[in-house]
Amino acid sequence: MKVVIVEDEPLAQVELIRLLNACEQTVEVVESLDSIEDTVDWLQVNPMPDLLFLDIQLSDGLSFSIFEQLEITCPVIFTTAYDEYAIRAFRVNSIDYLLKPVEQEQLQQALDKYELLQSQYSAVDYTVLKDLMKGPKSYKDRFAVTLGERIVHVGIDEVAYFYADNSVVYLQTTSPKRYIVNYKLEQLEQLLNPRDFFRVNRTYLVALKSIESVHKYFNSRLLLQLMPATKEEVLVSRARVSSFMDWLEGEV
Missing domain, CATH: 2.40.50.1020 (LytTr DNA-binding domain)
Known part of the structure; x- marks a missing residue:
């Protein structure tokens, strides 16, 4: 399971990585980011991870603005010290909402929930098949x-x-x-x-x-x-x- 962490508190980043490594699933943290700007830049040029851990209040604003700049196609687990954003979080790709300090049991339940949803809703990506059927892409000249x-x-x-x-x-x-x-x-x-x-x-x-x-x-x-x-x-x-x-x- 490839995950990206967006968290502007270094100690919170380290602690979340430690907790993920202690979970039953095999988790690879492919990147840790600390701002909206860096997250948008990274996601624009890298494959979407399997799962995105997203703090809400970052140094350059609320992370909800990431969804206004990009199409996020992977599930999101929000990690935050505030509970007032829960409803707004579930209007986007959120599958869980963990309050800080994140506890091991809560994190494990969130990953179990992710795996359950994946097994229930996984399907053939017909978008890819349609793109292949179109043949080579032509570019503007x-x-x-x-x-x-x-x-x-x-x-x-x-x-x-x-x-x-x-x-x-x-x-x-x-x-x-x-x-x-x-x-x-x-x-x-x-x-x-x-x-x-x-x-x-x-x-x-x-x-x-x-x-x-x-x-x-x-x-x-x-x-x-x-x-x-x-x-x-x-x-x-x-x-x-x-x-x-x-x-x-x-x-x-």
């Missing part, structure tokens, strides 16, 4: 953009990167020119070939050919030098560094 009173097209081979500035997303060409596009970065991730483009953080989606150099940076992140050059630093977020390095190696 050009964009229609507005230039004054004209509409022109920009080929994908001309794109250096996309970036978001508040609610506006820009297409930056290698020429260099800049155009507004009517897409969100999340949509562009699905439309573009993942071998050629990578979402390095919440703001930038970059083409491989636009990366001039990569440098190690503070807090286990990476600093990118892009062409054309950017006015701000472009950092690969910590949660995406491993996937980014795989992408550079062509392991997509």
Whole structure:
């Protein structure tokens, strides 16, 4: 059973891992995170775990906002010192709600409940089968953009990167020119070939050919030098560094 823990109190993280290791099930903690931002970043670039342990009050807000930014497809067990969020918790993917300090017996019952639900509701993932039947996926190869009173097209081979500035997303060409596009970065991730483009953080989606150099940076992140050059630093977020390095190696 692969689990991810989201908990901003280091001692609580360690204690939950200890309790999980003492349970009857074989549990692998694949990641421990401590904020909404890191959790969203990690889940966007990694496979969904079997089970998510989620504290509610984190340093950067209530963890319910994670569900507003991502589609969480795995069951969730909330761990919290507060009982007033119970009803709201069960409106999302919650299968249990454990009050801190978490007790071994309560945790064991929650994992037993998870296994029971899995055995009762497991089924063939027909979504995967339908995707296979569609054959190879095709990716977007050009964009229609507005230039004054004209509409022109920009080929994908001309794109250096996309970036978001508040609610506006820009297409930056290698020429260099800049155009507004009517897409969100999340949509562009699905439309573009993942071998050629990578979402390095919440703001930038970059083409491989636009990366001039990569440098190690503070807090286990990476600093990118892009062409054309950017006015701000472009950092690969910590949660995406491993996937980014795989992408550079062509392991997509």
